[in-house]
Amino acid sequence: MVDLSPLQEKRYHRNIQVPCVGVEGQKKLLRSSALVVGAGGLGSPAAYYLVAAGIGRLGLADGDVVDLTNLQRQILHFTPDLGRPKVESATDKLRALNPDCEVVPHNFVVTAENATQLVAQYDLVIDATDNFAARFVLNKACLETRRPFIHAAVLSMAGRVMTMLPYEGPCLRCVFREPPSLSAKTTFELGVLGAIPGLAACLQATEAIKYLLGQGELLVNRMLIFDGLSMTFETAEVRRDPECPDCGTP
Amino acid sequence: MLIELRVYTGLERYLGTRYGEKIPVTIDRSTTIRDLLARYSIPASEVSAALVNGLHKSLDYCLQDGDRVSLFPPVGGG
Numbered sequence: 001m002v003d004l005s006p007l008q009e010k011r012y013h014r015n016i017q018v019p020c021v022g023v024e025g026q027k028k029l030l031r032s033s034a035l036v037v038g039a040g041g042l043g044s045p046a047a048y049y050l051v052a053a054g055i056g057r058l059g060l061a062d063g064d065v066v067d068l069t070n071l072q073r074q075i076l077h078f079t080p081d082l083g084r085p086k087v088e089s090a091t092d093k094l095r096a097l098n099p100d101c102e103v104v105p106h107n108f109v110v111t112a113e114n115a116t117q118l119v120a121q122y123d124l125v126i127d128a129t130d131n132f133a134a135r136f137v138l139n140k141a142c143l144e145t146r147r148p149f150i151h152a153a154v155l156s157m158a159g160r161v162m163t164m165l166p167y168e169g170p171c172l173r174c175v176f177r178e179p180p181s182l183s184a185k186t187t188f189e190l191g192v193l194g195a196i197p198g199l200a201a202c203l204q205a206t207e208a209i210k211y212l213l214g215q216g217e218l219l220v221n222r223m224l225i226f227d228g229l230s231m232t233f234e235t236a237e238v239r240r241d242p243e244c245p246d247c248g249t250p
Numbered sequence: 251m252l253i254e255l256r257v258y259t260g261l262e263r264y265l266g267t268r269y270g271e272k273i274p275v276t277i278d279r280s281t282t283i284r285d286l287l288a289r290y291s292i293p294a295s296e297v298s299a300a301l302v303n304g305l306h307k308s309l310d311y312c313l314q315d316g317d318r319v320s321l322f323p324p325v326g327g328g
Contacts, residue, residue, distance in 0.1 A: 042328040130328035155325040158259040177306055180298050180324030187327035197328065221304075225258050225322070227269045234270035236256070236320050237304035244306075 002027070008100065012054050020215040026054060030100060032212040033057035035122035037110050037138060039086040040064075041197030042152050042204065043128030044076035049205035050101075050126075051094045055212075057102040058094065059122055062086045063109035073194030110134060115141035124148040124211060126204050127172075130187070132179035136246075139164070139172040143247055150207050152200040156190045157228040159200040162219050162238065163207045167247060169220035174241040174248075196228050251277050251315040255286065259323050264292045277313055284309040286319065298324040 004012070004026060015021045021029075032055055036047045039062035051058055064086050066077045074086075081089035087105035094103045110118060110129075119125055119141040127149060129135055135151065142149035142164070149164040151172055164171050203224065210216040222235040242249045255265075255273040262269055275286070283300050287293075287309065299322045300307055313319065 038328050040328055128328050130326065132326055135326075153325045153327060155259070155327045158325060160322075160325060175301065175306060176299050180326055181295050183295055184298070184324035184326070192327050225270070227259060230269050232269045234256075234258070236258075236270075236301065236322075237318070238301065239304035241305050 008054075011098075011100070015053060020210075020213065025213045025215070028213055029054050029209065030056045033059070033122045034124050034126060034208055034212075035059040035061065035119060036126040036128050037061045037134070038128030038130065039074070039076065039090045040070060040128065040130060041073040041154065041192065041194070042201045043126070044074045044090065045198045045201035046126050046128055046204045046208075047090060047094060048076060048097070049202060050208060051098045051103065053205070053209055054098065054100055055209075056100070057104065057122070059104040059106055059118070060087050060090055060094075061106035061108065061110050061118065062090075063107060073192065073197055075194075075198070110137060112137050112140075116144050119147050120145045122147065124150065124208055126208060127151040127153075128201065128204075132176070135172055136179070140246055142166060143171060148211050150204045150211075152197075152204050154192050154197045154200050155185075155187060157193055157196060158226065159196050159228075160223055160225040161200055161203045161207070162223040163211070165218070165220055167240075170238045170240040171244060171247040173246040174244045175223065175238050177245075193228065199226070199228070251279065251281075251313070253277055253313055253315070253317045253319055255319045255321070257292075257321045259325055261292060261296065261321055261323055264290045281313050282310050283307060283313065283319065286313070287321075292321070296323050297321050 066081045076090040091105045152161045226233045301320045
């Protein structure tokens with residue numbers, strides 16, 4: 001196994017000092033990969049922390065361009081990036097942040113047609129999307145390829161995070177059977193404080209690193225839900241459903 | 251029969267309770283989750299997922315003694 005270079009030993013010193021990482025964990029991280037789907041409020045900080053931590057390869061998928069309304073929370077995009085494809089804007093910053101990491105931009109919308117092939121190229125998937133249709137597509141692709149799926153969603157001052165290990169714990173559709181009704185309010189109507197997806201995404205990045213290093217206890221069989229206004233964090237019990245349309249017993 | 255109810259992310263305003271607080275509720279036999287929503291005037295459209303003992307259940311599920319019910323509103327942004 002290749003040793004860390006002196007520069008890498010310095011760059012990752014604070015990671016290496018963490019007992020659950022160490023030199024071996026850092027080397028493992030440098031050999032690992034993750035796909036972040038969505039380069040927005042969740043995807044920006046999740047990708048940033050994974051790349052800073054020294055993940056070896058990070059895929060970033062999004063088909064959108066940078067809009068002025070994005071900039072209060074989507075921290076990989078700056079004012080001069082307005083109108084640029086999000087993955088292009090994000091890739092520039094991530095490559096500048098850590099040249100150890102191979103950043104792979106996927107400048108397209110993830111669909112049922114391309115999801116499985118895309119997901120199969122990475123060790124795990126971070127759900128940084130903003131809609132349930134995309135999440136359900138990714139949930140299926142992760143089940144099919146047996147890739148961990150680290151979910152988060154936010155609205156206004158609230159959010160939730162859950163890690164799904166295919167066929168070992170509940171999948172997304174065990175918990176959320178149908179997309180919210182069309183009348184359900186979104187961040188367009190109810191807003192979202194920029195730091196809230198940041199908070200959720202930091203938890204996602206932590207879960208991803210723990211999974212890749214085989215350390216700690218993941219948010220499996222429990223869903224972390226938080227409210228930034230009362231600053232309350234709770235975990236709710238969630239269980240794999242034998243009647244789940246996606247992962248249940250046929 | 252006695253159940254435990256927990257509500258999150260804004261639904262607590264219908265009950266006047268705190269986020270995620272455990273609320274003991276006495277119910278009659280054959281009470282459904284939908285009946286529970288009606289009791290607290292929670293619109294069904296504001297419940298994205300109802301979990302009973304950690305498992306997804308439809309709003310027409312008949313609650314059993316000791317059930318732990320959690321209600322979540324739609325939260326889907328990123």
